[in-house]
Amino acid sequence: MSDTELVLRSRRVIAPEGTRAAVVAVSGGTIAAVLPYDTPIPAGARLVDLGEDVLLPGLVDTHVHVNDPGRTEWEGFWTATRAAAAGGITTLVDMPLNSLPPTTTVEHLRIKQKTAADKAHVDVGFWGGALPGNTGDLRPLHEAGVFGFKAFLSPSGVEEFPHLDDDELARSMAEIAGFGGLLIVHAEDPRHLDAAPHRPGPKYADFLASRPRDAEDTAIARLVEHARRLGARVHVLHLSSSDALPLIAAAKADGVAVTVETCPHYLTLTAEEVPDGASEFKCCPPIREAANQDLLWQALADGTIDCVVTDHSPSTADLKTDDFATAWGGISGLQLSLAAVWTEARRRGHGLEDVVRWMSAHTARLVGLDGRKGAIAPGHDADFAVLAPDETFTVDPAALHHRNRVTAYAGKTLYGVVRSTWLRGERVFADGEFTAPRGHLLSRTT
Numbered sequence: 125m126s127d128t129e130l131v132l133r134s135r136r137v138i139a140p141e142g143t144r145a146a147v148v149a150v151s152g153g154t155i156a157a158v159l160p161y162d163t164p165i166p167a168g169a170r171l172v173d174l175g176e177d178v179l180l181p182g183l184v185d186t187h188v189h190v191n192d193p194g195r196t197e198w199e200g201f202w203t204a205t206r207a208a209a210a211g212g213i214t215t216l217v218d219m220p221l222n223s224l225p226p227t228t229t230v231e232h233l234r235i236k237q238k239t240a241a242d243k244a245h246v247d248v249g250f251w252g253g254a255l256p257g258n259t260g261d262l263r264p265l266h267e268a269g270v271f272g273f274k275a276f277l278s279p280s281g282v283e284e285f286p287h288l289d290d291d292e293l294a295r296s297m298a299e300i301a302g303f304g305g306l307l308i309v310h311a312e313d314p315r316h317l318d319a320a321p322h323r324p325g326p327k328y329a330d331f332l333a334s335r336p337r338d339a340e341d342t343a344i345a346r347l348v349e350h351a352r353r354l355g356a357r358v359h360v361l362h363l364s365s366s367d368a369l370p371l372i373a374a375a376k377a378d379g380v381a382v383t384v385e386t387c388p389h390y391l392t393l394t395a396e397e398v399p400d401g402a403s404e405f406k407c408c409p410p411i412r413e414a415a416n417q418d419l420l421w422q423a424l425a426d427g428t429i430d431c432v433v434t435d436h437s438p439s440t441a442d443l444k445t446d447d448f449a450t451a452w453g454g455i456s457g458l459q460l461s462l463a464a465v466w467t468e469a470r471r472r473g474h475g476l477e478d479v480v481r482w483m484s485a486h487t488a489r490l491v492g493l494d495g496r497k498g499a500i501a502p503g504h505d506a507d508f509a510v511l512a513p514d515e516t517f518t519v520d521p522a523a524l525h526h527r528n529r530v531t532a533y534a535g536k537t538l539y540g541v542v543r544s545t546w547l548r549g550e551r552v553f554a555d556g557e558f559t560a561p562r563g564h565l566l567s568r569t570t
């Protein structure tokens with residue numbers, strides 16, 4: 125430990141092999157060693173004793189809509205990355221849409237990177253977008269360092285990001301598979317959405333009926349069949365329908381390279397509890413019934429679902445009207461995702477180790493950052509969250525660092541207070557205060 129500049133000591137360090145009392149030695153922003161709790165601290169190293177607070181790897185959130193530049197009034201890199209740090213997230217990967225321009229060419233990627241560069245309080249990477257007609261842009265974007273490509277199979281909600289039809293999906297997937305890339309998909313089938321009943325207004329039941337499970341199930345089945353045929357790697361975004369789980373499990377058992385994420389709101393909120401007119405609960409696919417939620421938890425436990433990400437997708441408050449048909453669809457979750465998921469996980473008998481696996485280790489692996497992020501292990505970046513897991517707080521929208529404080533979690537009492545967040549061995553958040561931005565822009569190739 126001779127070069128050690130910092131030592132974090134905790135009775136509960138969540139390491140890949142389990143939770144134990146340990147000291148974590150940091151050198152040059154990297155974890156140098158994880159050693160027994162009573163290891164002598166080297167002269168010259170700064171000791172931070174965390175007592176009973178838990179040291180966990182900083183979360184890696186691979187599904188965030190930052191919307192900067194272009195719709196910065198919805199969210200921006202400054203506010204999103206502060207909210208992330210306050211929530212124990214040390215890496216986020218930005219979705220290619222809702223910003224203007226969308227991340228669909230190398231030139232657009234450069235604009236996004238330039239915008240984020242001096243505002244990132246945590247590390248930031250980028251997804252590219254697969255649109256009808258941009259197949260020729262995919263390989264250059266891959267080589268420029270995006271972590272993969274997002275496509276929609278139904279309208280995205282913004283006109284500059286059109287969805288792929290079946291032929292276009294196959295074409296994009298074949299191109300991406302050709303260079304070993306990853307295709308991530310918003311899977312709802314537009315024909316099933318069109319055929320569903322559409323009754324505008326404030327009733328949540330009407331909105332839920334307009335986004336039926338079979339729209340998800342059909343689209344996922346189609347996606348899996350293309351992936352099977354092409355030998356492509358695909359990822360199902362924000363799974364809500366538990367009816368799709370058997371076909372996903374079967375595809376995985378067959379060796380199809382499909383991974384799946386779900387989100388805190390599907391795991392912690394239910395259709396039954398959404399008040400009429402409360403469009404802060406609107407997202408697509410929608411929050412479904414409690415019985416559906418039980419099956420999502422079961423699928424997380426058995427590995428059918430790989431990871432949990434926020435799909436943080438805010439808008440200004442005026443777009444969250446009380447008509448579910450026209451209100452903006454998207455839920456803000458960055459700052460609250462760890463506490464929300466942990467609160468429900470502990471109620472269902474899961475450990476913090478499980479939460480870390482779903483929200484840090486597996487998301488890091490999804491984007492190929494395992495080996496560097498998502499674990500408290502030698503050689504990894506010294507990115508940490510320090511959590512008081514048994515302490516509770518009541519969600520006060522005024523305490524959120526998101527640009528817009530509309531939240532579906534208002535008034536909820538959650539377990540898990542983030543005491544501090546560390547990025548490459550520097551404490552970037554503690555007690556409501558942030559340092560100057562020191563996040564790096566991440567690229568698949570570096």
Ligand SMILES: [Zn+2]
Nearest residue numbers: 187219435437
């Ligand atoms: Zn999204």
